[in-house]
Amino acid sequence: MHLERLIEDASRRVRVPEGSRPQAVPQPMPGLQILRQNSPTSFQASLYEPVLCLILQGAKEITIGEQTLSFDPGDCVLVSHDLPVTSRITKAPYLALTLAVDIAAIRELYDKVADSALDGEHARVLQKHRADPGLLDAMGRYLALADSPADARVLGALTSTEIHYRLLTAPFGGMLRRLMRRDSNASAVARAIGRIREDIRSPITVPDLARQVGMSASSFHKHFKAITSTTPLQFQKDLRLLEARQLLRTGGPSVTTAAYEVGYESPSQFSREYARKFGVPPSQDLAGASATA
Numbered sequence: 001m002h003l004e005r006l007i008e009d010a011s012r013r014v015r016v017p018e019g020s021r022p023q024a025v026p027q028p029m030p031g032l033q034i035l036r037q038n039s040p041t042s043f044q045a046s047l048y049e050p051v052l053c054l055i056l057q058g059a060k061e062i063t064i065g066e067q068t069l070s071f072d073p074g075d076c077v078l079v080s081h082d083l084p085v086t087s088r089i090t091k092a093p094y095l096a097l098t099l100a101v102d103i104a105a106i107r108e109l110y111d112k113v114a115d116s117a118l119d120g121e122h123a124r125v126l127q128k129h130r131a132d133p134g135l136l137d138a139m140g141r142y143l144a145l146a147d148s149p150a151d152a153r154v155l156g157a158l159t160s161t162e163i164h165y166r167l168l169t170a171p172f173g174g175m176l177r178r179l180m181r182r183d184s185n186a187s188a189v190a191r192a193i194g195r196i197r198e199d200i201r202s203p204i205t206v207p208d209l210a211r212q213v214g215m216s217a218s219s220f221h222k223h224f225k226a227i228t229s230t231t232p233l234q235f236q237k238d239l240r241l242l243e244a245r246q247l248l249r250t251g252g253p254s255v256t257t258a259a260y261e262v263g264y265e266s267p268s269q270f271s272r273e274y275a276r277k278f279g280v281p282p283s284q285d286l287a288g289a290s291a292t293a
Helices: 003-011 103-113 133-147 149-169 171-180 185-198 206-212 217-228 232-249 255-261 267-278 282-292
Strands: 032-037 044-048 051-064 067-071 075-079 083-100 126-130
Touching (some): 003 051, 003 083, 067 126, 083 133, 083 232, 133 149, 171 185, 206 217, 217 232, 232 255, 232 267, 255 282, 267 282
Antiparallel strands (some): 044 083, 051 067, 051 083
């Protein structure tokens, strides 16, 4: 499938009034979303879970650690681990397809192709690549299934499996392949991230996390930063701040209550770190939520 046809099919499913916020169409197929934005945006902090994002129109920048990657139409980004990032749309109109990566499906496929899967020598947790014709075709067929419930019931799971197979065996799927090996550093870091996310409010220490995933503290800290471009403590801090922003923007608790709910002991420290990360004090996000309620 050519990119132009995929753009046409995605565009007819979403209409966003001029000047509105980005819109995500309720999943036309399981795990699949269409994102549309009519104007460029400033940098926004968010948490990427394992995902494939295919840029159809416009352009986007994603910053992880000190590295910033630019994405144009036909580019895709594959994220293998939960990952705090900042991103912005640099050219609009922006149109993209995102597909949640099913790690269980990847693991099942890996058991079948482990002997023939490509090496992951230059694997990255956030990988940029030009979408090949096979992936474009599979994504297009998966989206088109939304027009026929009967076809979707029969062919949806098969097409999703095909997409995951293409990701697993693609040159840019190296980190997914590493993640499937239980004794790999990628797998250990993923387990550590899972433990951090289980309870972002509780204090963590690098030695404790390292011990839980079967690594020395020094090796764990090194590989965690190499994979996520941040430290375990900063990773938890990012999760806390993102959770607090969600609480405040939905018109929930006071700033002080939000700070305590995500694990901060000092509301003043929370406010400083919140403003440093998001560029505005938490009170402003809370006031904005109240104004639109």
